[in-house]
Amino acid sequence: MKLETVTLKDIAKALNLSTSTVSRALRDSYEINENTKKKVAEYAKKVRYVPNPIALSLKDNKTKAIGVIVPEIANNFFSQAINGIEDEAYSRGYHVVICQSHESLEREKENFRHLFARKVDGVLISLSGTSKDINHILEYSENDFSVVFFDRVPENESFHKVVANNVAGAFNATEYLIKQGKKRIAHITSPQSLSISQERLEGYRKALETHGIVFDESLVKYCGFDPEEAFLAIDNLIDSQNPDAFFICSDRLALNCYEVLQKRYENKINDMMFFGFTNLNVSHLFRPQLSTVVQPAYEMGMQAAKILLDKLESKKKNQEYEKIVLETYLKIS
Amino acid sequence: MKLETVTLKDIAKALNLSTSTVSRALRDSYEINENTKKKVAEYAKKVRYVPNPIALSLKDNKTKAIGVIVPEIANNFFSQAINGIEDEAYSRGYHVVICQSHESLEREKENFRHLFARKVDGVLISLSGTSKDINHILEYSENDFSVVFFDRVPENESFHKVVANNVAGAFNATEYLIKQGKKRIAHITSPQSLSISQERLEGYRKALETHGIVFDESLVKYCGFDPEEAFLAIDNLIDSQNPDAFFICSDRLALNCYEVLQKRYENKINDMMFFGFTNLNVSHLFRPQLSTVVQPAYEMGMQAAKILLDKLESKKKNQEYEKIVLETYLKIS
DNA sequence: AAGTTCTTTGGAAACGATTGCATAAATTAT
DNA sequence: ATAATTTATGCAATCGTTTCCAAAGAACTT
Numbered sequence: 046m047k048l049e050t051v052t053l054k055d056i057a058k059a060l061n062l063s064t065s066t067v068s069r070a071l072r073d074s075y076e077i078n079e080n081t082k083k084k085v086a087e088y089a090k091k092v093r094y095v096p097n098p099i100a101l102s103l104k105d106n107k108t109k110a111i112g113v114i115v116p117e118i119a120n121n122f123f124s125q126a127i128n129g130i131e132d133e134a135y136s137r138g139y140h141v142v143i144c145q146s147h148e149s150l151e152r153e154k155e156n157f158r159h160l161f162a163r164k165v166d167g168v169l170i171s172l173s174g175t176s177k178d179i180n181h182i183l184e185y186s187e188n189d190f191s192v193v194f195f196d197r198v199p200e201n202e203s204f205h206k207v208v209a210n211n212v213a214g215a216f217n218a219t220e221y222l223i224k225q226g227k228k229r230i231a232h233i234t235s236p237q238s239l240s241i242s243q244e245r246l247e248g249y250r251k252a253l254e255t256h257g258i259v260f261d262e263s264l265v266k267y268c269g270f271d272p273e274e275a276f277l278a279i280d281n282l283i284d285s286q287n288p289d290a291f292f293i294c295s296d297r298l299a300l301n302c303y304e305v306l307q308k309r310y311e312n313k314i315n316d317m318m319f320f321g322f323t324n325l326n327v328s329h330l331f332r333p334q335l336s337t338v339v340q341p342a343y344e345m346g347m348q349a350a351k352i353l354l355d356k357l358e359s360k361k362k363n364q365e366y367e368k369i370v371l372e373t374y375l376k377i378s
Numbered sequence: 379m380k381l382e383t384v385t386l387k388d389i390a391k392a393l394n395l396s397t398s399t400v401s402r403a404l405r406d407s408y409e410i411n412e413n414t415k416k417k418v419a420e421y422a423k424k425v426r427y428v429p430n431p432i433a434l435s436l437k438d439n440k441t442k443a444i445g446v447i448v449p450e451i452a453n454n455f456f457s458q459a460i461n462g463i464e465d466e467a468y469s470r471g472y473h474v475v476i477c478q479s480h481e482s483l484e485r486e487k488e489n490f491r492h493l494f495a496r497k498v499d500g501v502l503i504s505l506s507g508t509s510k511d512i513n514h515i516l517e518y519s520e521n522d523f524s525v526v527f528f529d530r531v532p533e534n535e536s537f538h539k540v541v542a543n544n545v546a547g548a549f550n551a552t553e554y555l556i557k558q559g560k561k562r563i564a565h566i567t568s569p570q571s572l573s574i575s576q577e578r579l580e581g582y583r584k585a586l587e588t589h590g591i592v593f594d595e596s597l598v599k600y601c602g603f604d605p606e607e608a609f610l611a612i613d614n615l616i617d618s619q620n621p622d623a624f625f626i627c628s629d630r631l632a633l634n635c636y637e638v639l640q641k642r643y644e645n646k647i648n649d650m651m652f653f654g655f656t657n658l659n660v661s662h663l664f665r666p667q668l669s670t671v672v673q674p675a676y677e678m679g680m681q682a683a684k685i686l687l688d689k690l691e692s693k694k695k696n697q698e699y700e701k702i703v704l705e706t707y708l709k710i711s
Numbered sequence: 712a713a714g715t716t717c718t719t720t721g722g723a724a725a726c727g728a729t730t731g732c733a734t735a736a737a738t739t740a741t
Numbered sequence: 742a743t744a745a746t747t748t749a750t751g752c753a754a755t756c757g758t759t760t761c762c763a764a765a766g767a768a769c770t771t
Contacts, residue, residue: 100727433757
């Protein structure tokens with residue numbers, strides 16, 4: 046059983062030393078004789094000693110693990126963000142526990158409880174679509190538990206945040222459509238409570254304004270997470286508002302929208318244009334064509350992880366809260 | 379600081395008992411007086427006592443965590459499989475640590491080392507595309523560390539495995555194309571070392587055979603993980619082999635293939651048909667149309683997790699290795 | 712009434728590592 | 742040569758929990 050995990054005690058016994066000496070030798074303490082150090086190091090290597098992270102965790106109440114809560118893994122934006130988080134975390138010796146809220150506040154609370162009970166050192170989170178407040182998070186963060194938000198963030202000032210420049214992204218997308226001669230641009234978006242919805246709407250409005258188009262509320266549809274609801278909204282919109290373009294603010298809604306189009310409007314949509322706000326890596330293969338505002342998902346994840354880990358590893362209580370805003374780019378199809 | 383974690387010792391002190399009594403009371407031991415139990419339970423609830431999982435882990439050398447190694451998260455098949463794994467694991471009180479091999483054997487080895495060092499109780503893995511043998515895994519599994527494979531599995535008999543019925547899926551897809559009148563069906567697939575490649579090729583051949591079409595090796599292309607290589611192979615194939623349909627065995631290759639088609643063959647492809655072996659949830663939106671063999675990814679993940687957890691939780695060393703084969707279905711676009 | 716059993720509780724070791732403190736031996740200073 | 746200092750090591754507590762063992766007191770037996 047060469048895999049039996051060997052402990053300090055085993056090494057101590059084998060070398061006729063005490064565990065404290067072995068421990069210090071391995072950490073290269075100045076108190077230990079060079080010869081002893083060498084002997085210990087050699088033997089430890091030979092038997093492939095690996096410190097037991099659990100014992101360490103118990104000792105200093107740190108797990109070297111961080112939690113991540115996202116609405117869904119099966120979403121390109123989030124899986125790319127997670128890649129960024131993992132790369133940063135692993136390279137710094139942390140591991141990552143991923144949870145999905147499935148857009149449910151209840152699940153999000155549960156995830157938090159779970160991660161906290163598991164004693165992760167901190168949490169990265171992108172809020173669920175039904176989380177209207179963050180009391181469930183304040184409860185933890187106010188007691189010195191580190192939380193960093195990314196993508197979908199709360200208004201509360203007292204948090205670190207990493208977001209895309211949603212206003213600019215939405216502005217650029219809308220402007221592009223306008224420049225293509227579109228006048229009645231429908232805007233399909235997520236629940237109003239989400240920061241991303243508000244900011245993207247703002248970009249959309251600004252672009253209209255800049256180009257002298259009157260904002261028409263009836264072209265805007267907020268959709269929850271029930272597909273049928275989205276289908277109906279989109280259907281109504283096409284029937285009654287006669288849009289010539291769509292600016293759709295999530296993967297999910299873009300797909301809902303295409304679903305409707307394919308089933309019911311094959312004939313009408315020839316000169317409609319579609320813009321999304323997605324990280325679908327296959328959007329260029331869609332017909333009708335779907336251009337999208339692409340967010341630097343990987344980068345966002347990495348930055349968020351970096352902020353969290355920096356915070357965890359700095360002694361001083363850094364009271365300044367960073368908000369990092371990353372630029373998006375347009376991918377025209 | 380209402381969040382300060384409370385320990386058994388705190389409860390003991392507050393109630394003037396010993397920690398052992400408190401511990402036993404909470405676990406409802408027969409030795410403890412009913413009144414004492416009640417008092418302890420009440421107080422524990424009041425102060426929201428949650429046992430420290432790290433202390434437990436240290437004690438019984440179990441972390442209630444399982445590791446998952448997949449090539450990529452940002453792939454619908456795997457993220458769906460992970461959903462299945464997580465649902466099963468969380469519902470049984472385990473958490474999940476996810477690692478990505480990025481199709482690299484080296485990374486896969488590292489992932490394994492990492493998970494083992496972190497003392498996860500077992501591992502679920504889908505092999506990387508460059509893992510030609512599994513010595514790096516045998517080393518662990520031979521020493522009583524539980525490993526369950528899913529999707530991309532080794533030949534080795536002494537493992538639990540959960541796979542899709544790749545042969546049947548490939549057969550059905552190919553047969554469908556044949557029935558649509560296709561005669562020269564190209565087959566683009568992953569490295570030959572992978573179980574999925576071999577099995578899907580087998581299904582493809584069988585279908586041809588069944589329908590009296592001679593298998594033509596030059597219609598088959600194995601592609602590694604370099605996109606340029608894939609582009610070239612597909613390009614050559616179209617130029618020199620005049621295929622009238624494609625059966626493409628992965629998300630990645632399907633995308634590579636479409637890349638080539640869009641850039642260079644817009645005119646030629648009108649009557650070509652395309653079949654994939656993917657869990658892309660948007661394949662019906664592609665043009666040219668992409669039908670696909672859909673695997674029960676969620677179910678596969680769940681079953682794999684179930685087998686692993688059952689194994690972890692059963693005392694007896696179950697020497698029979700299960701191989702579960704789940705059926706696929708065709709999604710025609 | 713003395714011994715036996717049952718009920719209920721506490722003490723202490725264990726899991727694996729770190730670390731403050733004590734101490735023995737070796738070296739240096741006076 | 743003796744005291745002071747340095748060098749090198751070990752002991753024991755700690756983190757939070759479980760569990761084996763001991764034990765005190767109550768209740769029972771004969």
